[in-house]
Amino acid sequence: MTIRRDLADAIGHTPLIRLAGPSEETGCDILGKAEFLNPGQSVKDRAALFIIRDAVARGELKPGGTIVEGTAGNTGIGLALVGASMGFRTVIVIPETQSQEKKDMIRLCGAELVQVPAVPYSNPNNYVRYSERLAAKLAETEPNGAIWANQFDNTANRQAHVEGTGPEIWKETGGTVHGFTCAVGTGGTLAGVAEVLQPKGVKVALSDPYGSGLYKLYTGEEPPSGDSITEGIGQGRITANLDGFTPDAAYKISDEEALPIVFDLLEKEGLCLGGSSGINIAGAMRMAREMGPGHTIVTILCDYGNRYQSKLFNPAFLADKGLPVPGWLDGESRALP
Ligand code: PMP
Numbered sequence: 001m002t003i004r005r006d007l008a009d010a011i012g013h014t015p016l017i018r019l020a021g022p023s024e025e026t027g028c029d030i031l032g033k034a035e036f037l038n039p040g041q042s043v044k045d046r047a048a049l050f051i052i053r054d055a056v057a058r059g060e061l062k063p064g065g066t067i068v069e070g071t072a073g074n075t076g077i078g079l080a081l082v083g084a085s086m087g088f089r090t091v092i093v094i095p096e097t098q099s100q101e102k103k104d105m106i107r108l109c110g111a112e113l114v115q116v117p118a119v120p121y122s123n124p125n126n127y128v129r130y131s132e133r134l135a136a137k138l139a140e141t142e143p144n145g146a147i148w149a150n151q152f153d154n155t156a157n158r159q160a161h162v163e164g165t166g167p168e169i170w171k172e173t174g175g176t177v178h179g180f181t182c183a184v185g186t187g188g189t190l191a192g193v194a195e196v197l198q199p200k201g202v203k204v205a206l207s208d209p210y211g212s213g214l215y216k217l218y219t220g221e222e223p224p225s226g227d228s229i230t231e232g233i234g235q236g237r238i239t240a241n242l243d244g245f246t247p248d249a250a251y252k253i254s255d256e257e258a259l260p261i262v263f264d265l266l267e268k269e270g271l272c273l274g275g276s277s278g279i280n281i282a283g284a285m286r287m288a289r290e291m292g293p294g295h296t297i298v299t300i301l302c303d304y305g306n307r308y309q310s311k312l313f314n315p316a317f318l319a320d321k322g323l324p325v326p327g328w329l330d331g332e333s334r335a336l337p
Helices: 020-026 044-057 074-086 100-108 127-141 156-172 188-200 214-219 255-269 275-291 315-320
Strands: 016-018 029-034 066-070 089-095 112-116 146-148 179-182 203-209 249-253 296-301
Touching: 016 156, 020 029, 020 255, 020 275, 029 156, 029 275, 044 074, 044 156, 066 074, 066 127, 074 089, 074 100, 089 100, 089 127, 100 112, 112 127, 127 146, 156 188, 179 188, 179 275, 188 203, 203 214, 203 275, 214 249, 249 275, 255 275, 275 296
Parallel strands: 029 296, 066 089, 066 146, 089 112, 179 203, 179 296, 203 249
Antiparallel strands: 016 029
């Protein structure tokens, strides 16, 4: 292990961890790329770094400049941390429905936080559209200028996975990987990894939460209606990051299927993960069952679970949503000796 030069240098090269329960259940090796070990505790540190570097290289982001972005939270944390390490100010626009923990973390990282109602893209106050307008305004008024990170349609995001995540997975598995799957927020991770692994014959699948439109866009099939408490994933359009990508398969995954996996991994394997990781692992298990025993399937462990203590790990919240509450979370405690 060498000394990392700075924060940027500490992003990526995350370990690939074998998930014992899911592997034993399917007879395959289900491996999770531990993106929660990035400095900002999520996969989005990679995109944040590449977006900032690209904007600097193109001369758009100048010393002391401001980075503006609309985000479900993780990209905001990544941009704020990488931004701080390079002397940039960040302004983050977030839908008010996202977890309090992510909002607190963004503020803690020194970013300015603007909360907007959780409204669809068609509404001008949607977090993405609001952030674009705010960036244009700040570009006029800020002394050192401002840029809009535009993670959905800025392919510097996907490039982070073309140059980082994809090659890392290939190298770490010694080229033995048979399948890869994850969910889509911007599509940077899925399409970027696919760009590297599909040409090597690896099967790449979309894992799509309920309420997301991508499964239908790719398969033409109408999925069951429903929603998801997971954050940061789900998409209704082909973003620029997804442009040119075609999945080999697509799985529609319910919270009822995904969340017990998250609870089991915390209880039995010490892995504290967010909800999107559960969707991803459930997808990897579907792929494993389709392929049959003996295969190696890789997925993404997107972020750390403490980010969702008030929701995913809150019995009252789960019960209110009609979701299963694991016994150990529901106040079951050991009797005193
Ligand atoms: N999981 C979480 C928790 C996220 O915040 C995100 C990004 N919004 C994703 C998964 C999806 O990653 P991508 O944007 O690369 O599709």
